[in-house]
Amino acid sequence: xxxxxxxxxxxxxxxxxxxxxxxxxxxxxxxxxxxxxxxxxxxxxxxxxxxxxxxxxxxxxxxxxxxxxxxxxxxxxxxxxxxxxxxxxxx
Amino acid sequence: xxxxxxxxxxxxxxxxxxxxxxxxxxxxxxxxxxxxxxxxxxxxxxxxxxxxxxxxxxxxxxxxxxxxxxxxxxxxxxxxxxxxxxxxxxxxxxxxxxxxxxxxxxxxxxxxxxxxxxxxxxxxxxxxxxxxxxxxxxxxxxxxxxxxxxxxxxxxxxxxxxxxxxxxxxxxxxxxxxxxxxxxxxxxxxxxxxxxxxxxxxxxxxxxxxxxxxxxxxxxxxxxxxxxxxxxxxxxxxxxxxxxxxxxxxxxxxxxxxxxxxxxxxxxxxxxxxxxxxxxxxxxxxxxxxxxxxxxxxxxxxxxxxxxxx
Numbered sequence: 001x002x003x004x005x006x007x008x009x010x011x012x013x014x015x016x017x018x019x020x021x022x023x024x025x026x027x028x029x030x031x032x033x034x035x036x037x038x039x040x041x042x043x044x045x046x047x048x049x050x051x052x053x054x055x056x057x058x059x060x061x062x063x064x065x066x067x068x069x070x071x072x073x074x075x076x077x078x079x080x081x082x083x084x085x086x087x088x089x090x091x
Numbered sequence: 092x093x094x095x096x097x098x099x100x101x102x103x104x105x106x107x108x109x110x111x112x113x114x115x116x117x118x119x120x121x122x123x124x125x126x127x128x129x130x131x132x133x134x135x136x137x138x139x140x141x142x143x144x145x146x147x148x149x150x151x152x153x154x155x156x157x158x159x160x161x162x163x164x165x166x167x168x169x170x171x172x173x174x175x176x177x178x179x180x181x182x183x184x185x186x187x188x189x190x191x192x193x194x195x196x197x198x199x200x201x202x203x204x205x206x207x208x209x210x211x212x213x214x215x216x217x218x219x220x221x222x223x224x225x226x227x228x229x230x231x232x233x234x235x236x237x238x239x240x241x242x243x244x245x246x247x248x249x250x251x252x253x254x255x256x257x258x259x260x261x262x263x264x265x266x267x268x269x270x271x272x273x274x275x276x277x278x279x280x281x282x283x284x285x286x287x288x289x290x291x292x293x294x295x296x297x298x299x300x301x302x303x304x305x306x307x308x309x310x311x312x313x314x315x316x317x318x319x320x321x322x323x324x325x326x327x328x329x330x331x332x333x334x335x336x337x338x339x340x341x342x343x344x345x346x347x348x349x350x351x352x353x354x355x356x357x358x359x360x361x362x363x364x365x366x367x368x369x370x371x372x373x374x375x376x377x378x379x380x381x382x383x384x385x386x387x388x389x390x391x392x393x394x395x396x397x398x399x400x401x
Contacts, residue, residue: 008271008272010272010275011362012361012362012363013362013363013364018363020276021275021276021359021360021362022272022274022275022276022360023273023274024271024272024273024274025273033219035219035220035301036220036222036223036254036270036272036273036274036298037220037251037254037273037274037278037280037298037300037301038220038274038301039273039274040274040278042274042276072368072371072372073263074261074262074263074365074368074369074372075263075264076262076264076268076269077272077275078362078364078365079362
């Protein structure tokens with residue numbers, strides 16, 4: 001059976017080799033159960049390190065223009081990169 | 092009220108920059124003990140009983156009044172109760188006054204109990220941490236509420252502790268929309284001795300940690316609104332006027348400690364570009380708290396507000 005692992009990395013800017021500032025991992029194999037607050041050091045220094053470790057990039061957040069009058073409003077982490085690994089598991 | 096120990100300008104600046112103040116072990120043990128006695132015992136785990144029922148029974152029994160939202164904070168708790176005594180502690184009353192001003196208003200409170208694995212096993216549920224969230228709703232105000240988190244007993248790392256992200260309070264997000272973020276650089280966990288208080292700006296991102304110890308973890312939260320001005324409520328005698336802007340970028344050495352230094356210190360999770368907007372938003376909050384519409388630190392606002400004399 002094939003199962004998916006999904007890694008979300010939040011980087012310090014839009015370049016994939018920028019520093020990781022936030023991260024999440026969901027393991028579709030069921031071997032690990034990751035959750036909020038379970039790790040205080042990032043799994044990789046940068047997004048590029050994740051690529052080198054075999055993670056496949058499947059989505060990157062777009063760069064959007066800033067709406068006039070809202071240029072200084074901040075909300076969600078801006079540079080989100082989603083990666084996957086497809087893993088063979090035993091039924 | 093004038094004798095209250097108000098927050099200093101530097102402590103207030105730290106709150107403006109980071110969105111929290113932590114006071115370790117400041118609640119006397121006698122009040123901690125009284126509080127836990129008033130909350131009552133928690134039943135041991137019962138096979139098949141859902142956590143919702145366990146929690147509901149506990150809340151019904153606990154000696155916390157069902158206070159209406161919008162009541163004056165001064166009338167929220169009966170005289171002599173542990174919570175009234177806690178709020179009347181000079182350090183606590185002074186911090187509340189400094190942060191939300193005179194005549195603060197009770198918003199809501201809650202008894203947070205995090206259960207050890209045995210309860211979840213008995214209920215058939217999963218023992219997981221709480222997602223990151225910002226309380227209430229999207230909050231576009233410059234004004235802010237505070238939330239006091241009270242830890243009446245020692246909290247170890249195994250017991251979970253409240254997780255929060257310093258400096259996240261100025262981000263306008265919608266409650267659990269941030270749940271996707273499991274971990275963020277610089278996040279902190281409340282591992283503390285009994286009698287510790289954590290004052291939070293209402294915008295701080297936070298979540299309860301998973302309890303993998305063998306005992307319950309209790310935390311009491313009360314949210315407080317301002318009803319009057321939040322301007323210059325801290326100890327303004329400690330506020331040193333900034334005579335000139337500090338030099339920026341090209342520095343020959345470290346600059347001396349100051350309110351500006353506190354306001355301009357970034358967090359480990361800051362993105363490269365939005366970090367500068369965070370600093371600008373801190374300047375705006377400091378203008379609000381000091382009533383000084385022209386205040387700036389490190390030229391972030393001045394640069395944008397200086398009009399060319401065309």
